[in-house]
Amino acid sequence: MQRVVSVVAHLGFRLQALPPALCRPLSCAQTKIFGSDRVKLMESLVVGDIAELRPNQGTLSLFTNEAGGILDDLIVTNTSEGHLYVVSNAGCWEKDLALMQDKVRELQNQGRDVGLEVLDNALLALQGPTAAQVLQASVADDLKKLPFMTSAVMEVFGVSGCRVTRCGYTGEDGVEISVPAAGAVHLATALLKNPEVRLAGLAARDSLRLEAGLCLYGNDIDEHTTPVEGSLSWTLGKRRRAAMDFPGAKVIVPQLKGKVQRRRVGLMCEGAPMRAHSPILNMEGTKIGTVTSGCPSPSLKKNVAMGYVPCEYSRPGTMLLVEVRRKQQIAVVSKMPFVPTNYYTLK
Numbered sequence: 278m279q280r281v282v283s284v285v286a287h288l289g290f291r292l293q294a295l296p297p298a299l300c301r302p303l304s305c306a307q308t309k310i311f312g313s314d315r316v317k318l319m320e321s322l323v324v325g326d327i328a329e330l331r332p333n334q335g336t337l338s339l340f341t342n343e344a345g346g347i348l349d350d351l352i353v354t355n356t357s358e359g360h361l362y363v364v365s366n367a368g369c370w371e372k373d374l375a376l377m378q379d380k381v382r383e384l385q386n387q388g389r390d391v392g393l394e395v396l397d398n399a400l401l402a403l404q405g406p407t408a409a410q411v412l413q414a415s416v417a418d419d420l421k422k423l424p425f426m427t428s429a430v431m432e433v434f435g436v437s438g439c440r441v442t443r444c445g446y447t448g449e450d451g452v453e454i455s456v457p458a459a460g461a462v463h464l465a466t467a468l469l470k471n472p473e474v475r476l477a478g479l480a481a482r483d484s485l486r487l488e489a490g491l492c493l494y495g496n497d498i499d500e501h502t503t504p505v506e507g508s509l510s511w512t513l514g515k516r517r518r519a520a521m522d523f524p525g526a527k528v529i530v531p532q533l534k535g536k537v538q539r540r541r542v543g544l545m546c547e548g549a550p551m552r553a554h555s556p557i558l559n560m561e562g563t564k565i566g567t568v569t570s571g572c573p574s575p576s577l578k579k580n581v582a583m584g585y586v587p588c589e590y591s592r593p594g595t596m597l598l599v600e601v602r603r604k605q606q607i608a609v610v611s612k613m614p615f616v617p618t619n620y621y622t623l624k
Contacts, residue, residue: 305364305365305366305367305400306364306365306366306367306370306373306374306395307362307363307364307395307396307400307455308362308363308364308365308374308377308393308394308395308396309360309361309362309363309393309394309395309396310360310361310363310377310391310392310393311359311361311391311392311393311394312389312391312392313390313391314384314389314390314391315360315361315391316328316355316361317389317391318377318380318381318389319353319361319363320517320522320523321380321384321523321524322340322376322380322523322524323338323339323340323341323351323353323523324338324339324341324504324513324514324517324523324529325337325338325339325353325512325513325514325517326514326515326516326517327353327355327361328516329514329516330353330354330355331355332355332356332357333354333355333356333357333427333428333429334354334355334426334427335352335353335354335355335362335426335427335442335444336352336353336426336512337350337351337352337512338350338351338352338353338512339351339504339509339512340365340373340376340524341503341504341523341524341525341529342500342524343524343525343528344500344525344528345503345504345525345528345529345532346499346500346501346502346503346525347498347499347500347502347503347504347507347509348369348372348373348376348500349365349366349369349373349494350365350366350492350494350498351363351364351365351366351373352364352365352442352444354428354442356428356440358430362428362440362455364400364453364455366494368495369494374395377393378393381393396455397457398456398457398458399455399456399457399458400453400455400456401453401454401456401461401464401465401468402445402446402447402451402452402453402454402482403445403452403453403474404445404447404449404450404451404452404477404485405447405449405450405451406449406450406619407473408449408450408451408452409421409443409450409451409452409621411468411473411474412433412441412452412468414471415433415434415467416431416432416441417432418431418441420441420443420452423441423443423452423621424443424621424622424623425443425444425450425620425621426443426444427442427443428440428441428442429441433454433464434463434464434467434468435463436456436457436460436463436464438456438457439454439455439456439457439460439464440454440455441453441454442454442455443621446482446485446486446489446491447482447486447489448485448486448489448490448491448614448618448619448620449485449489449618449619449620450619450620450621483570483572484572484573484574484575487570487572487574487581487583487615488574488575488576488577488614488615488616489613489614489615489616489618490543490613490615491614492507492509492541492583493570496553496569496570497541497569498541502541503528503529503532503537504529505529505532505533505537505540506532506537506538506539506540506541506585507541508540508541508542508613510533513529513533518530518533536588537588538587538588539566539585539586539587539588540585540586540588540591541569541583541584541585542584542585542586542590542610542611543581543582543583543610543611543612543615544557544568544571544581544582544583544584544597544599544608544609544610544611545577545580545581545608545609545615546579546580546599546606546607546608546609547579547580548580548601548606549580549601549604549606550572550573550580550601551568551571551580551581551582551584551599551601552568552571552572552582552601553568553569553570553571554568555568555571555582555584555599555601556568556599557584557585557597557598557599557608558598558599558600559590559597559598560596560597560598562598562605565587565590565597566584566586566587566590567584567585568582568583568584568599569582569583569585570582570583570584571584574615574616576615576616577615577616581611581615582599582608583613590610591610592610593610593611593612594609594610595609595610596608596609597609597610
């Protein structure tokens with residue numbers, strides 16, 4: 278079954294006069310970090326190895342606090358134009374911006390060369406197996422040379438200054454297009470003229486990201502969850518682990534070798550769909566955890582979910598119970614992603 282043909286989503290419009298079908302709350306924030314000390318600033322806030330990023334390469338990373346909790350997830354791209362391009366969640370925008378601005382002022386007071394600019398851009402996500410084919414007709418750049426988590430600035434449907442990044446939060450191939458606000462409606466309208474393209478709301482994107490085992494901030498991860506508990510240890514740069522120079526490192530790094538009390542796991546069941554806040558129980562009926570996200574999987578025709586359980590119950594194949602509508606049903610701990618990802622990697 279083909280999960281997506283092509284989807285255009287609307288993850289960042291700041292315009293007021295939009296067609297009703299495109300009106301949605303702001304779902305992302307875009308920031309430019311510049312100056313010779315831009316990497317120093319970003320690495321003082323996130324767990325990833327930003328210094329190792331090649332020109333126009335990006336990475337998913339995490340803002341963390343001194344207790345090891347996740348303040349937000351974000352994408353950081355090292356652009357060839359000499360700045361870092363940062364995309365974070367709009368739901369965390371005020372605290373993210375304050376966090377970055379405070380660090381900018383701190384470093385500037387130390388004589389460091391760093392600054393921050395908030396971009397007034399929209400962000401369109403074009404996702405699915407034919408996404409690149411659809412977009413290729415509107416750009417001069419060869420998208421076959423743009424692998425997963427890399428980006429380039431190009432003209433798209435006559436709109437100049439667009440940053441096209443080969444990424445998305447669906448598990449499928451696709452791009453996110455950062456477009457100047459004045460050109461957002463034109464670009465979205467041009468994309469929708471292609472019969473391959475359909476509008477998708479947040480519910481469609483939620484089922485796709487859940488099938489791909491991707492976290493939703495505020496549901497599956499938060500400031501009380503460490504990257505190790507959230508099964509996001511892969512975001513910790515090797516050099517950063519050794520240096521232990523990111524916020525919360527004294528809590529997080531020891532967890533890599535020791536035990537944590539709980540871990541995020543995938544769950545699969547038949548019957549009624551598991552939903553956020555559903556209790557997870559062991560086979561003796563004792564509550565051991567909680568579902569954080571759940572929905573029916575259109576691809577698998579089964580119900581999938583994520584949640585937190587003690588480590589001793591986190592092995593794939595473990596049988597558990599989930600309480601749905603006051604009834605207990607069997608759920609099986611399952612490997613994630615539930616549906617194999619389809620990222621474009623040039624291999």
